[in-house]
Amino acid sequence: MNKRKFSPRGKVWGKIKNNRLALLGASVILVLSLMAILGPMLTPFGPEEQSISERLLAPHSKHICGTDELGRDVFSRMLSGARVSLSVGFIAVIISSCIGIIIGAAAGYYGGRIDSVLMRFVDIMLSIPTLFLILILSVYLGPSIINVMVIIGLTGWMDLSRLIRAEFLSLKKREYVLAARVCGASDARIIFKHILPNALAPVFVSVIFGVGGAILAESGLSFLGLGVQPPDASWGSILASGKDYIERAWWMTVYPGLAIFITIMAYNLLGEGLRDALDPRLVE
Amino acid sequence: MDNLVEVKDIAKTYKSLDGVFGMEKPVVAVNGVNLQIKKGESLGLVGESGCGKTTVGKIILGLEKPDAGTVHFENKKISGLSSKEMFSTRKYMQIIFQDPFASLNPRIRIGSAIGEVLTVYGVKDTEKLVKQMIEIIGLPEDTYYRYPHEFSGGQRQRICIARALVGNPKFVVCDEPVSSLDVSVQAQIINLLKELKEELHLTYLFISHDLRVVKNICDRITVMYYGKIIEEGDTDIIYTEPLHPYTELLISAVPSMIMKNGVRRKRNAVSSVSAINGEGCPFFYRCPKRIEKCGTITPVLKDLGNNRKVACWNV
Numbered sequence: 001m002n003k004r005k006f007s008p009r010g011k012v013w014g015k016i017k018n019n020r021l022a023l024l025g026a027s028v029i030l031v032l033s034l035m036a037i038l039g040p041m042l043t044p045f046g047p048e049e050q051s052i053s054e055r056l057l058a059p060h061s062k063h064i065c066g067t068d069e070l071g072r073d074v075f076s077r078m079l080s081g082a083r084v085s086l087s088v089g090f091i092a093v094i095i096s097s098c099i100g101i102i103i104g105a106a107a108g109y110y111g112g113r114i115d116s117v118l119m120r121f122v123d124i125m126l127s128i129p130t131l132f133l134i135l136i137l138s139v140y141l142g143p144s145i146i147n148v149m150v151i152i153g154l155t156g157w158m159d160l161s162r163l164i165r166a167e168f169l170s171l172k173k174r175e176y177v178l179a180a181r182v183c184g185a186s187d188a189r190i191i192f193k194h195i196l197p198n199a200l201a202p203v204f205v206s207v208i209f210g211v212g213g214a215i216l217a218e219s220g221l222s223f224l225g226l227g228v229q230p231p232d233a234s235w236g237s238i239l240a241s242g243k244d245y246i247e248r249a250w251w252m253t254v255y256p257g258l259a260i261f262i263t264i265m266a267y268n269l270l271g272e273g274l275r276d277a278l279d280p281r282l283v284e
Numbered sequence: 285m286d287n288l289v290e291v292k293d294i295a296k297t298y299k300s301l302d303g304v305f306g307m308e309k310p311v312v313a314v315n316g317v318n319l320q321i322k323k324g325e326s327l328g329l330v331g332e333s334g335c336g337k338t339t340v341g342k343i344i345l346g347l348e349k350p351d352a353g354t355v356h357f358e359n360k361k362i363s364g365l366s367s368k369e370m371f372s373t374r375k376y377m378q379i380i381f382q383d384p385f386a387s388l389n390p391r392i393r394i395g396s397a398i399g400e401v402l403t404v405y406g407v408k409d410t411e412k413l414v415k416q417m418i419e420i421i422g423l424p425e426d427t428y429y430r431y432p433h434e435f436s437g438g439q440r441q442r443i444c445i446a447r448a449l450v451g452n453p454k455f456v457v458c459d460e461p462v463s464s465l466d467v468s469v470q471a472q473i474i475n476l477l478k479e480l481k482e483e484l485h486l487t488y489l490f491i492s493h494d495l496r497v498v499k500n501i502c503d504r505i506t507v508m509y510y511g512k513i514i515e516e517g518d519t520d521i522i523y524t525e526p527l528h529p530y531t532e533l534l535i536s537a538v539p540s541m542i543m544k545n546g547v548r549r550k551r552n553a554v555s556s557v558s559a560i561n562g563e564g565c566p567f568f569y570r571c572p573k574r575i576e577k578c579g580t581i582t583p584v585l586k587d588l589g590n591n592r593k594v595a596c597w598n599v
Contacts, residue, residue: 175387176397179447182345183401184374186367197391 015277022273028266036082045073047080048231056249066251068241074252077233078259084234085215085263088149092214093207095153100160101203105191107161108168119165122158130155134217138226148227152217160206167199205275212267219260235260287356288455288487289344291319294353294363295511296339313339314350315511318585319489321455326481326488328502328519330495330534336511337491341457344489345377346370357455375405378448382460384440388432394418394443395428401451417446421476438469442476449480457489462497474500495538499523504591507531510566513585516593527594529571565597573598 016022035042045063051071059066065074107118133155141147171177172195180194221227222236230237235256242252296314314336321327329337342348344355346362355363362373378401381387388397395414396403402410411428418427421442432440441461448456458477462470478501481488492498498505498519505522507515507530515528526532565571565578577597585595 175381175383176389178342178347179379179381179387179444180389180400181347182374182377182379183447183451184367184371184404185400186404189404193392194389198389 012274012277016273019273019276021269022277025266025269025271025273028262029270032082032263032266033086035079036086039079039083043073043076043079045076047077047233048072049076056245058249059251065255066249068238068249068252069245074238074255077238078235078256081233081235081238081256082259084145084228084232085218085236085260088145088152088218088234089211089215091149092152092156092218093210095150096155096157096210096214097160097203097207099153100157100206101164101196103157104161104164105168105196108165109172109187109191109195111169115165118161122161125155125158131220134221135224135226138221143226143229145228145232148218148221151221152214156210156214156217160203160210163202163206164199167202168195171195171198201278205271205278208267208271208274212264212271215267216260216264286323286359287320288323288358289319289321289489290356290359291317291340291344292354292356293318294340294343294350294355296336296343296348296350312336312511314343317353317508317511317513319506319513321487321489323454324485324487325503326490326501328498328505329489329491329508330493330498330505331508332493332534335508337508338459340508341379341459341489341491345379345457346374347379375401375451376454377457378451378453378455379457379459380441380444380448380461382463384437384444384464385432387444388440390432392431393428394430394432394435397432398443398447398450400447405451407451413450414446417450420480421446437465438473441465441469441473445473445476445480449484449486452484453486455487455489457491459491460493461490463492463494470497477501495534507534512566512595513593514567514595516585516591518591521590521592527592527599528567528596529573529598530567533570565595 016026040046049072051067054063054067054071055069057063057067057071063073063075065078068074068077103118103122107115134151137151137154138147141151172190177190177194180190185194218227218234219236219239222234223240225237225240228234228237230241238256239253239260242249242256246253294314294317295312298311298313300309300311317336317340319327319329319340329340331337339348343350343363346355346365346367350363353363354361357373357377360373362370365373388394395411398417399410399414402413407413415425415428418425423439423442423446427435427443432443435443445461461477462473465473474497477488480486488501490498490502502519505517505519506513507522507528509530515522515526515531522531523535526535563582564580565574565583568574568578571578575597581597583595583597585593586599587593588599
């Protein structure tokens, strides 16, 4: 029809549109995000509202996901946990993307000694077992939501920085970058205006996968008691309190577990769809 | 006439890691090149792929650092300057690249791509100047708001010319500007470059492997082989009486529709042998006229007067 259809962005959207699994993932993420935002409006119970007479009730019409050992509504707690999990996912990824982009860009653009030093640093970071590092940092910094975001962000940037470095290495030799240098453009202008916008495709994919990974990491930390502290809820901490009652109250573990599973699945499906759509080698 | 650009004894060696077990293998790109480009002339730099001609262009513009030697622009030394010190001179030098598809940023509108140099140097009225330039290169007005993928190769090359010339440069390196275009478009671009040169009083360093193109636009020609200059002279003389066997080979390799005296010029096989070990003429192994001396002593570039220089023991 018109020329816009042939633009790179238009092509990517066309491919995503035809990928049903990716669309499913995107809609699940949208619904979950809406539920997290609307949270309190979707349920009559507060997440910390206790009712001793209604302890460990199986799911029924009033408490659709049952109640926990203190008589709190599991569905309400999961909604408030969704806020925690999703925002930890996003903010942790924003932190790790910033670090990854800065380190990768510096290493790729300046090369030489800066590159060697930064990449050896990445190697060192990668050779430390992530869980171990997270445990040490969270013990040192103390458990809180903010710390969880920072910790996950600080341990998840290495792959992205390698991706960005590789993109910068190839893009900085492009002729339009040389032309900008001949025009007297500063390093900052070249990096942010000419190289970075063209290096962002792999970043998107990595960010989408990263959000899923960060949510999983947060759940793990909270499950171990190093993340969100009671009475605040997160999917991981609901799971952790539910594990003691797993024989009497399956709903306390199954529902938050399912929420984690569905969320991660949705991010992975969208991430894979996006990766296929952005991969120029997979042209039909 | 004054020399606008002067290149003195520049050398550049790249390190390749292709060797066995990642051993460094030096690749000589440029080896002791001297060039003088006069104000208002266009100098053609010819030679086969890999002979170092692009590297010479990049060194002049400061895109590559030479291992040795200096570059002077308007009698001011510009090699070895930091990008800040270079900033004031940079405005007067520009480049047009070979591949118009790689030389425009796909995410930037044509208007701001052409206007980049003006923006960087803080010129007011960028939009007006850019639109004037778009008119000069013969593209429609709405080009300003469009993206590179909407244009063909020839149109993109026009845009690159506009980008190079909008800042009013004095010196433009044209690095194979028409090699990736088809022949009918080549002629248009060459004519455009010629017209603009007259109008804007430009000086060109015209890098090409295509002698037909160079003949059309250049006043003087420098022939490079394996990182060295082997012959230099006015265009007409180089074409009619090439002195160096390599120049002769290059000229006879130009496909021509017209047969001279009923017979085609004798053509030597252009095989690429670049096994050169230190001393001797770099062209030794391919030279039909080699003598014993050529294998042991590197010929020096002799000045024959009248702009003529050649590096061959037979001359």
